[in-house]
Amino acid sequence: MKNLVPLFLSLILIPQPLHARTWTAASDGKKMEAEFVKSDGRTVTIRRAADNKVFTVPLTTFSEEDREFVAAKIEEMKAADAEKNAPELSLGDYEEMIKGEWVKGEHEGVNYQMYGPKRVKRSDSLPLVIYLHGSGERGEDNEQQIRVQGPKTLTADDNFRKRPCILIAPQAPTDGGWNGGTGDAVLDLIEDIVKNVSVVDSKRVYVTGYSMGAYGSFSLMSKEPDLFAGAVTIAGGANPGIAGDIKKIPIWNFHGDMDATVNVEQSRGIMEALEKARAPVKYTEMAGEGHGIPGKVYNDVEVHEWLFAQKQD
Known part of the structure; x- marks a missing residue:
């Protein structure tokens, strides 16, 4: 029994891998137990469980x-480093609004709702998306604007899991639109969020809108072209004269060629002007379609992938 004590003690004193796993040789299938130490992507360093030897292969x-x-x-490891080196988490006045559900707010007299992840960490870098509704959702209830296709699709579980973001859905007043004071208040809200919410990526601010909201999207971009990294506009239009102001913004515009509410020429004019200005735009004219095309656009995964891929230099 006395002879076993030194051996037992020596086994205790030998450092043992805390997270050993089974590794398999690619050449002959031989296996060994070892702990992962580090890797540069080309080589891997492990600590063999049998003798605690560390080697790189x-x-x-x-x-x-x-x-x-x-x-x-x-x-x-990259995520851990990013979290360690990221600035302190700051959500400003929006701390109680980023909680995995729609939360109501008001900014300079304009009602809006905000939707964000249930939890954020300081290393997160999330795009900010602004959805501008059409004339049918105007009002004072601060509800109708989130019940339509754009916000519903952007916050759908599968889509939001793949493309998390901070989503803002303002509501235009009953007798107003997105021009004038309402548009200015929305721009100020965007700038305030970018400034005070540390997890927002200022190089990935997007605007999307339908009908009146598409007109509003073009209007916001023309006022602050350096603010936006991309846009998706549906069944709206703009004065072709603003093409020079927004020519650096990637825009994907949609319109039905049978639209009886907003004539397709409204889109054709601004898109032709942007194409002449060599702007990074895409134009999809939907044959045989009328005004009610948001469902087909927002349910197209390619549209979401394209928008979220846009980033300012």
Whole structure:
């Protein structure tokens, strides 16, 4: 029994890997237990459980499953570094509004609702999306503007999980639109959020709108062209004279060629002017479609992927 004590103590004193796993050789399938230490993406450093020896080998030494594990660990380490080096989390006056559900607010006399992730951390970098509704959602209830296709699709579980953002849906007054004081208040709200919410990516501010909201989107962009990284506009239009002001903003515009509410020429005019200005625009004219096209546009995953890929230099 006395002879076993030193051996037992030596086993206790040998550092043991805390997170050992089974690694498989790509060449012959041999296995060993080892703890992941670090990786630069080309090589991997591990600590072998049998003798605590640390060594570095090409990542291709191990199986595809092991390489996937290492890739995941690299992403974890990057996220940890980003969190460590990120500025302190600051949500300003919007702290109680970013909670995974629609929350009502008011800014300079304009009602709006905000939607964001249930939780945010200081390393998050989220786009800010502004949705401008059409004339049918004007009012004072601060409700109708979130019941339409744009906000519903942007906040749908699967879409929001893949493309999280801070979404703002203001409501124009009953007898007003997005020009004048209402538009100015929305711009001020956007700038205030960008300034005071640290998780908002100032290089990824997007605006999208339908009908009156499409006109409003063009109006906001013409007033503050340096603020926006991209836009999706539906069944609206703008004065072609603003093309020079907004020619640097990527815009994807949609219009039905049978639209009896807003004539398709309203879109054709501004898009032709933007194309002449060599602006980074896309124009989809939907054959046989009338004014009610938001569902087809906002339910198209490609539209969301395109918008969220836009980023200012």
